[in-house]
Amino acid sequence: MIVTPTWYLVLAAALFSIGAVGMLVRRNVIVMFMCVELMLNAVNLTFVTFSKTLNDLSGQVAVFFVLVVAAAEVAIGLALIVAIFRRRHTGTTADDISELRG
Amino acid sequence: MVTLVLFIAFAIIALVGALGVVISRNPVHSALWLVATLLSMAGFFILEGAYLVSAVQVIVYASAIVVLFLFVIMLLGVDREESLTDPLKVQRPVALMLGLVVFALLIGLMGNHWATGAQSATAALESGDGGNVERVAREIFTTYLWPFELTSALLVVAVVGGVALARRSRRAEAASEVAQ
Amino acid sequence: MNPLGVASIVTPGVDWLGVAPVALLALAAIGIVLQRSILRRASVAYPSALIVAAVGIILSAVALIAQWHRVQTDGSYTTLSKMVAVDGFSIFIGGVVLVATACSVLLASRYLDRERLDGPEYLALMLLSASGMLAMASANDLIAVFVALEIVSIPLYVLVAYDRRRSTSLEAGMKYFLLGAFASAVFLYGVALTYGATGSTGLVGIANYLSEVTLLERGTLLAGLVLMLVGLGFKVAAAPFHMWTPDVYQGAPTPVTAFMASATKAAAFAALIRILYTALGGSSSDWRPLLWVLAVLSLLVGSIGAVIQTDVKRMLAYSSINHAGFILIGVQAGTIKGVSSALTYLAIYAFLAVGSFAIVGVVAGRGDADSDLERFKGLSSRRTGLSWAFTLLLLAQAGVPLTAGFIAKFGVFSAAAGAGGTSYVLALIGMLTAAIAAFVYLRIAATMFTPAGEGDQVLASSKVDLGTGIVIWFSCALTIVIGVAPGFLLGLAERATLLFLR
Missing domain, CATH: 1.20.120.1200 (NADH-ubiquinone/plastoquinone oxidoreductase chain 6, subunit NuoJ)
Structure with missing residues (x-):
């Protein structure tokens, strides 16, 4: 058996779906955020695989931009979590964020 | 193998x-x-x-x-x-169903022919001189120069935003002391 | 060849005028951060930051005007290896974004002072976000769109949570951040699949490939299209991806809400329109039904959701979802007229939203705490001018003739009628929801003119300062001027669409 690009792409789709489900299922903000990272990684795998099948470097270059964006997002996201935690000194689950509703 | x-x-x-x-x-x-x-x-x-x-x-x-x-x-x-039995019991099976549906749709829509695009004309993986590093660098500094420049703005955002969120502001603390 | 034996890299030519608006705003933001480290006293730091911001916005506007004149004579062009498209469309959206940014900066001064927040970082983040919006309007490549989208969004996450002492603000920021990051990931997956389906990330490259080759297996392309629509649907606050909107609009500092409703919406729609019309213009039969569904849902959710709210900020949030539906009517028409009507709508909605949220900010008072409808009771006797201004803006949002809102709605309806077929149905649904939404606007207006009863606590609203006053006057004046004489704006939008690079 030969590993075809389709295998990679199906795996990436599976990882993306797991990340998306985790985003909906989990209430812990930090873990939800990790699920976003899972989704971004699935996208990276897709980019690199297409880059190989299309014999085109753009896909690999795209991964760099995703990495920069992910790093910036992590910095801001974790700063937000720290700010919230400082203010409330309680848990970090999404249920604690409940003052807004309607 | x-x-x-x-x-x-x-x-x-x-x-x-x-x-x-x-x-x-x-x-x-x-x-x-x-x-x-x-x-x-x-x-x-x-x-x-x-x-x-x-x-x-x-x-x-x-x-x-x-x-x-x-x-x-x-x-x-x-x-x-964290206890995984949370108040939103209904949400979990719904989310699982949704995830499976998304996965099935992705697989179903794309069938066996995922990559239908054109083979690269300008930025082939193996052509040109230098290794993978040089070729990726060339792409970043030629075709993708504009997004690359934009990422500098992104890094400024990360620094300024992080400082604005995580710093203890003297002005704000003075204000909250007055309020108390 | 250099000593290492590697051919040197020939970087692409740069048309500096083409990138000047984006670069000047970003430079102004960096300037603010730098001068902040030198001038440490708050009393000096904020005014000087304000001056730098004003200079940045004005210079950026000058660059946009220069671009407009150049495009009129020489036609649209691209620069930086086709990554940046300088055309009428990008300049028009850029203008809308700059005006909205200027208004939000004017609103900010009073707010920051009242809530005792640090000013310079706020201005820097707002300018960076605006520069991302300008980059997004001119981005001619999916990767550039993605990076620009993040430059728009990440400062907004911080700005929404900027009032760190108010837990509603922090929570709104967290919520917006999580959903925004999720939406970005979904959009990015769409980009990846589109890249796989066409072999290019450039919008023009995608369009060329799709026009040359008839794809037998369209699955990957369709999946990419759907995922990109979902991602951008979040950003423009279209139903069913709207659930963050009421919470975030309510929790965010009011000047930030005004900024999000006006500028962010315009920029996100710009990316949406450019991707659909430039890259996927040939497969409009694929995306028109999808947009049709989005439009219907946004129209219905926005208008019906607004009816059951009791908080004015939430009402306006739902109304902004409703307006997104109207703009989608124009976009889904798939015609030149559809684009120009959407542009007109975006421009008009931008100043209606800024003006409305400016007034809500004044009435809500210290701490931004209370924008409940009750608070507006008897406003007409306390603040006659303010309540008449708000009434005018609300009537315009409802689409009453002789106001700018009518011109906007009329434009998208006639574009839908021109497209024919199912667009007729959409126009009818639009009119129905406009009637439902009008009920909400009239309810707010009627509350303002109801005298406050004995039991109602009448809280002092804050004063209207110079900046807020300018914004309110500006939006009211434009509402009437454009309502009576729309020719100028319509001409601009039409000209911008004709110069739309495809």
């Missing part, structure tokens, strides 16, 4: 890691499972000949970003267990 074995091994690690992130009760365990997935991603990138991307994946993602996660978890002391 080697590729097949490696692919299956990495795939198992990646999937188990991803499930581990979602299922673990303890955020620290989630972060460690995330490392497993990220490292197996780096393995996939090597299998597919994207050597530079693979190295960057290990350096930036698996180390810097995960360390930042762990740092915040430890800083806040939220590494205690």
Whole structure:
């Protein structure tokens, strides 16, 4: 058996779906955020695989931009979590964020 | 054959890691499972000949970003267990169904022919001189120069935003003391 | 060849005028951060930051005007290896974004002072976000769109949570951040699949490939299209991806809400329109039904959701979802007229939203705490001018003739009628929801003119300062001027669409 690009792409789709489900299922903000990272990684795998099948470097270059964006997002996201935690000194689950509703 | 074995091994690690992130009760365990997935991603990138991307994946993602996660978890002391039986019982099966539907749709829509695009004319993987690093660099500094310049703005945003959120403001503290 | 034996890289030519608006705003933001480290006293730091911001916005506007004149004579062009498209469309959206940014900066001064927040970082983040919006309007490549989208969004996450002492603000920031990051990931997956389906990330490259080759297996392309629509649907606050909107609009500092409703919406729609019309213009039969569904849902959710709210900020949030539906009517028409009507709508809605949220900010008072409808009771006797201004803006949002809102709605309806077929149905649904939404606007207006009863606590609203006053006057004046004489704006929008690079 030969590993075809389709295998990679199906795996990436599976990882993306797991990340998306985790985003909906989990209430812990930090873990939800990790699920976003899972989704971004699935996208990276897709980019690199297409880059190989299309014999085109753009896909690999795209991964760099995703990495920069992910790093910036992590910095801001974790700063937000720290700010919230400082203010409330309680848990970090999404249920604690409940003052807004309607 | 080697590729097949490696692919299956990495795939198992990646999937188990991803499930581990979602299922673990303890955020620290989630972060460690995330490392497993990220490292197996780096393995996939090597299998597919994207050597530079693979190295960057290990350096930036698996180390810097995960360390930042762990740092915040430890800083806040939220590494205690979270009960997974939460008030939103209905949400879980619905989310699972939704995830399966999305996965099935993606697979179903795309069938066996995922990559229908044109073969590259200008930026082929193996043409030109230099290795993978040089060719990726050339792409970034020619075709993708504008997004590359834009990322500098992104980094400024990350710095300014991080400072604005995490700094203790003297002005704000004075105001809240007055309010109390 | 250099000593290492590697051919040197020939970087692409740069048309500096083409990138000047983006670069000047970003430079102004960096300037603010730098001068902040030198001038440490708050009393000096904020005014000087304000001056730098004003200079940045004005210079950026001058660059946009220069671009407009150049495009009129020489036609649209691209620069930086086709990554940046300088055309009428990008300049028009850029103008809308700059005006909205200027208004939000004017609103900010009073707010920051009242809530005792640090000013310079706020201005820097707002300018960076605006520069991302300008980059997004001119981005001619999916990767550039993605990076620009993040430059728009990440400062907004911080700005929404900027009032760190108010837990509603922090929570709104967290919520917006999580959903925004999720939406970005979904959009990015769409980009990846589109890249796989066409072999290019450039919008023009995608269009060329799709026009040359008849794809037998369209699955990947369709999946990419759907995922990109979902991602951008979040950003423009279209139903069913709207659930963050009421919470975030309510929790965010009011000047930030005004900024999000006006500028962010314009920029996100710009990216949406450019991707659909430039890259996927040939497969409009694929995306028109999808947009049709989005439009119907946004129209219905926005208008019906607004009816059951009791908080004015939430009402306006739902109304902004409703307006997104109207703009989608124009976009889904798939015609030149559809684009120009959407542009007109975006421009008009931008100043209606800024003006409305400016007034809500004044009435809500200290701490931004209370924008409940009760609070507006008897406003006409306390603040006659303010309540008449708000009434005018609300009537315009409802689409009453002789106001700018009518011109906007009329434009998208006639574009839908021109497209024919199912667009007729959409126009009818639009009119129905406009009637439902009008009920909400009239309810707010009627509350303002109801005298406050004995039991109602009448809280002092804050004063209207110079900046807020300018914004309110400006939006009211434009509402009437454009309502009576729309020719100028319509001409601009039409000219911008004709110069739309495809």
